[in-house]
Amino acid sequence: MRGIYTPVTKIRRKVFTEVARFAYEGKDFSEIDKIPYKIIPGEIARYRDSVFKERAIVGERIRLAMGLNLRPIDQPAPLSEGIEASAIDETYYEPPLVNVITFACEACPETAYFVTNNCRGCLAHPCTAVCPVQAVSMVDGRSVIDKEKCIRCGRCKEACPYDAIIRYERPCAQACGVDAIESDELGRAKINHDKCVSCGMCLVNCPFAAIADKSQIFQLINAMKSGVKIIAEIAPAFVGQLGPMATPEKIKSVLKELGFDDVYEVAVGADIGAAEEAEHFLNSVPDELPFLATSCCPSWASMAKNFFPEIAHCVSTGLTPMVATARMIKKDYPDSKVVFIGPCSAKKLEAMRRSVRSDVDFVITFEELMGMMVAKGINIDEQTIDDPFTDATAAGRGYPVAGGVAEAIVNAIHVKKPDMNVPVDRADSLSDCRKMLLLAKAGKRNGYLLEGMACPGGCVGGAGTIIPTNKASAAIKKYKDQSEKKNATESSFV
């Protein structure tokens, strides 16, 4: 459903806008109870079986957007429970980041093979012949699968001449590349937080809008109101995200209008990262490390460490672009707070790590940023002044599109060793990343540079993006081609 605006998208974004508005207006906490009525007006249910349930779900989403935990369903608690603690001007975070709103979950059945109406009850019925556990039989002239016996091998599906047998999967579990979606006793999705790497793919793929991550816009707006200097660092995936009027030249002025004191492009940090990882590759592969894996995607890096501890040391230890840029900012503005604005939900957790915490104060997504802009009535049009970024190279600006990181690193390697052959393998989506690391673990990727990205298409497919992935990739390519400097090593910060 990525790239299609559905009621799921609509509700998610309205929640961000209204929470931002609530924070800007600085209303009494009890007023929070009015927000679900604003988002779900009237008395006729539009999305679910009752308007009360719709509002209750929106209420939980509002809590998450304010950084609060979900309320226990079986305990009485006002919507504003705990809000005093979260109404601060610094990060407020209680794990977990990604949450299933259980009563919004439709408890979709787990993976199964299913015979559709396409079944003609054919004479051949090869489905019964190929089943290794005799789970398929013909009943009343149609093929039937015994769910108890079925081992989900898929052979019946392959054998059916009418494409009548389908594999059915829960959208959240299908989107999850680390098998973190389990079921509770009522069959509802339950996230195994030991496995979850917070990529956010489940929350954008659940067709019932039952999964959401926590946001920091409430605390960020409080910080902006407190008068402290707030500096934004915007991820290179920003190009095109705020609409076609928001050209890269205009982003800085718009963010300043929104209240940021200065704006840096994270592509600068990406340049630094690319040069560092190129160096790392030249120094360690193949003597110290069999291969080098990129480090910029936090979900990919966490997955690699969780699932493949024996090769975890092969993930580069270079600073991620977010952290490299934040450190630059803290040097330029020592008493400021740094906000990373990006497409990513996992960056919210990366910024919580002890070593990163002092550098990055807040992490918000493009969707959440846009909610702030709408709440404050800020628009981008022809009148918005051009204030272009001048620091990054094409290499750093190309990071958010799958393949861009490896390309930047290889080009940086070629500056030092022009004739060196650097074999590259890459994967975008955590399930493909896992397959790639399996090969690497088996020694089949020795000497390689491995690029891993958790989201399909790269960061441009992240959970916090606004525009369709293909459009974003095209916009980034255009911006990249316009960049004066091409190679990361040409950056004046490297």
Place this chain on the structure above:
Amino acid sequence: MQKIIVKVCVCSNCVMAGAIDIISSIESLKKIKTPLGYSIKITPTSCPKNLSHDLNSPVVWVNDDMMENATTQTVMAKILADQQA
């Protein structure tokens, strides 16, 4: 061949409310192999300043008829109706 002109407002409100997804889905019609019998020109535009946007975004104009709270579905329906008219 008949030409249908679609303008989509891309102010913050409209982008947040799915304007880009409407543009994308209308653009994708160009890739359909079955001839549609009409051509579509689609342009992003900014809204007239006096238009309040809180409640009616996204705003789309199909052949200069303004549509409020537009969705891919309603825009497609309007394009079909105009094309048959």
